[in-house]
Amino acid sequence: MSSNYLRIIQFIKPRYRDLLLTFVIVFLFATANVYFLPLIRDIANEISNKRTIHFSMQILNAFILWLIRSISLYGQNYMTHKIGDLIVIDIQETIYKKLHLFSQHFYSKWKIGELLVRLFDDSEKVRTAIFTVFSGIIPQMLTLIGVIVYLFIMCWQLTLFAFIAVPCFVFTISYFSNLIKRLASPVQKNRSNITHIIQESITNMKLIQAYTMEDNNTSRLERENQKNFHFSMTTVRLIETKRFIELLLQGFVLISLLFYGGHLVSQNILSAPELLSFFTGCGLLIDPIIAFSSGYTNLKEAEVSIDRIYQLLDTDPKIINSKHALKPSIQGHVQINNIFFHYDQPKTLVLENLSIEANPGETIALVGLSGAGKTSLINLIPRFYDVISGSICIDGVDIKDHDLSHLRRHIGLVLQDDILFSGSILENIRFGTPYATEDDVINAAKKAHCWDFIEKMPDKLFTRVGDQGKRLSGGQKQRISIARAILRNPKILILDEATSALDSESEQLVKDALIRLMKGRTTFVIAHRLSTIKHADKIIVLEKGNIIEEGTHDSLLSLDGQYNKLYNLQFR
Numbered sequence: 001m002s003s004n005y006l007r008i009i010q011f012i013k014p015r016y017r018d019l020l021l022t023f024v025i026v027f028l029f030a031t032a033n034v035y036f037l038p039l040i041r042d043i044a045n046e047i048s049n050k051r052t053i054h055f056s057m058q059i060l061n062a063f064i065l066w067l068i069r070s071i072s073l074y075g076q077n078y079m080t081h082k083i084g085d086l087i088v089i090d091i092q093e094t095i096y097k098k099l100h101l102f103s104q105h106f107y108s109k110w111k112i113g114e115l116l117v118r119l120f121d122d123s124e125k126v127r128t129a130i131f132t133v134f135s136g137i138i139p140q141m142l143t144l145i146g147v148i149v150y151l152f153i154m155c156w157q158l159t160l161f162a163f164i165a166v167p168c169f170v171f172t173i174s175y176f177s178n179l180i181k182r183l184a185s186p187v188q189k190n191r192s193n194i195t196h197i198i199q200e201s202i203t204n205m206k207l208i209q210a211y212t213m214e215d216n217n218t219s220r221l222e223r224e225n226q227k228n229f230h231f232s233m234t235t236v237r238l239i240e241t242k243r244f245i246e247l248l249l250q251g252f253v254l255i256s257l258l259f260y261g262g263h264l265v266s267q268n269i270l271s272a273p274e275l276l277s278f279f280t281g282c283g284l285l286i287d288p289i290i291a292f293s294s295g296y297t298n299l300k301e302a303e304v305s306i307d308r309i310y311q312l313l314d315t316d317p318k319i320i321n322s323k324h325a326l327k328p329s330i331q332g333h334v335q336i337n338n339i340f341f342h343y344d345q346p347k348t349l350v351l352e353n354l355s356i357e358a359n360p361g362e363t364i365a366l367v368g369l370s371g372a373g374k375t376s377l378i379n380l381i382p383r384f385y386d387v388i389s390g391s392i393c394i395d396g397v398d399i400k401d402h403d404l405s406h407l408r409r410h411i412g413l414v415l416q417d418d419i420l421f422s423g424s425i426l427e428n429i430r431f432g433t434p435y436a437t438e439d440d441v442i443n444a445a446k447k448a449h450c451w452d453f454i455e456k457m458p459d460k461l462f463t464r465v466g467d468q469g470k471r472l473s474g475g476q477k478q479r480i481s482i483a484r485a486i487l488r489n490p491k492i493l494i495l496d497e498a499t500s501a502l503d504s505e506s507e508q509l510v511k512d513a514l515i516r517l518m519k520g521r522t523t524f525v526i527a528h529r530l531s532t533i534k535h536a537d538k539i540i541v542l543e544k545g546n547i548i549e550e551g552t553h554d555s556l557l558s559l560d561g562q563y564n565k566l567y568n569l570q571f572r
Contacts, residue, residue: 008126008306011087011094018086022079022134025072030142032069033284037150039065040280044273080135084127091123095312103319104384105344113196118312121191122305129302132295140288147281154274161260164253179238187231194224239297250286257282319383325403330410331395332360332491332522334381339390341376341545350376351545353390358538360491363523365533367563368542374526377542378494381524382411394492412490412521418481420469425454426461428469429483436487444487447516450479486517493523530567539563 012019043058095118151159201217261275334357341351351373358364366374379385380392383399392399399407420428429441436444441461445451453476457463469477485493495514511532527533534553541549541556541563549561556563 005303005306007310011090012083012130014090015083015086018079018083019134022076022083023138025075025079026134026139027142029069029072029076029139030146032065032072033143034146034150035065036062037147037277037281037284041154041273041277044276076139077135080131083134084130087130088123088127091126091309092119095119095123095309098313098315101317101320102315103317103386104379105318106315108343108345111192111196112199113194114192115312116195116199117192118308122308125298125302125305126309128298129306132291132298132302136291137295140291143284144288147284151278151281155264155269155278157269158257158261158264158278161257187228187235190224190228190231194221194228197221197224242297246289250289254279254282319386319404321404322401324401325406326397326401327403327406328395328397330407330491332358333395334358334492334522334524335391335393335396336377336380337391337393339380339387339392341380341385341387343385349545351380351387354545354547355390356540356547358522358524360522361520362537363518363525363533363535365525365527365536365539366542367527367530367533367539367566371544372542373545374542375496376545378496378524378526381492381494382408382413410491412485412488412493413496414478414481414485414494415496418469418474418477420465420472420477420480422465422467424459424462424464425457425480428465428480429461429487431484433484433487433489440487441483444483445480447486448479448483449512450476450483482514482517491521493518493521495523495525495527530563530570 039058039062043062099115148159197217197220201221257279261278265272265275336354336356339351339354340349342349354373354377356364366377368374376385380387381399383404386400394402394407421431426438426441429444430436433440438461442451445454445461454460454463463471465471465477465480469480472480515535525533525536530553533539536553539549539551539553539556540547541561543562549556549559549563551559557567
């Protein structure tokens, strides 16, 4: 069994009080089960001796015992579900918190579907395993021990005879459960692929419809579903074959016991009521056998899921705070010193020996064709990635020595693909500044020129924007993103083509707002529209990760170089 099973105890320990109560209830349930056997024997004796009064009392005792059993079964299942739900919540929250620690390197490697399956499907397998143990295996094991002890005391010969089939049961359960475990890993991987395809399709449905790829996309899902069906039916065949063999063994054992038990009764070694009690005990042994059989299968499947969960939890974040992380006062002096950078795959350098200095309050514009390294460069400043060599310093302190949260709190970000969450406009603007007042949000919205359209909406700031902001236009989403950055009031501002989604009228309004926002802040701007960066203090022209030109708008136009060519393409 995987060592990760022991590690899951970290999630079980906080529930020790609930566990103790569950064990008490489970013990009560098992005790009630075992006490039925002598009660059945006594009732049979009373019937054979025709003692009505004693018979009535025994029937009353049976009713009370059944009531105790039913109540304890209810309590056992309720407590097990409670413990399982709380543990799964803890696991999911632990995974979710861990996901926030990973850098962009991690997310470039993992599919969303794989993460979602670990977060939901695999944690649900753990819930099933917990229910199996505390509501199946443990109570049935106690019942099994109690019944076997009782049967040995009553007739050791018949009990030993019954144990002949035990090795066959053990071998059947072990053999088939191991086969099922081998299938569990490819089954979970296949489910990850299905989840990923569905998630990707829903997110990009407009593109799929625009290119009439509905049939092609459906075929992808059908192929994965066929694989899933194959795995599922193979698992069903194994499970049902196991059950079939178990039923044959049960039937063989019961018929053999009936024959041998009848012989013992005829020899006066065993009475008829005792034989009835013995067979009732054998009936009680069937549930434990089934519980162990199906439980072992569930535990083997959960073992794969637990390994997958810890594969994720054991992954170390690449970008973490140093041991002596600093929280210095940030003024916005940024020095990029001889940096080299490449992604994990491929490992081709995208930035090579690159150096830039931005004084507090300066605007640095980054220009270049697609693939020049503009976005890669600005992703290094908030430490979404780390440089391979060289350094990036803010106010003389290497950003690797800054406390990561402190560093990012002083950086405002407006991305090319404006990111909105499915809540209200208020929640989206206040994202990153959760304690800002409503008046602060309105002021930020006015500065970003989005208050005009917000005010006209029925619910104003409380208007729901829909999934990824789909109820808003591209320009509206962009201006809300800018309002979010304004509200954050950062010392360093990163604008990744911040006006790219705006029409001409909106662009001019936002350009005015951005000029006011950038005043007194160190700003890095990526822009395809060169008209938006005419007033930048410094324009850096990148090509294949190298700086090929550097200067002001006017000085670069006079060079008749790459910037001049790009400018002429847009305006002449």
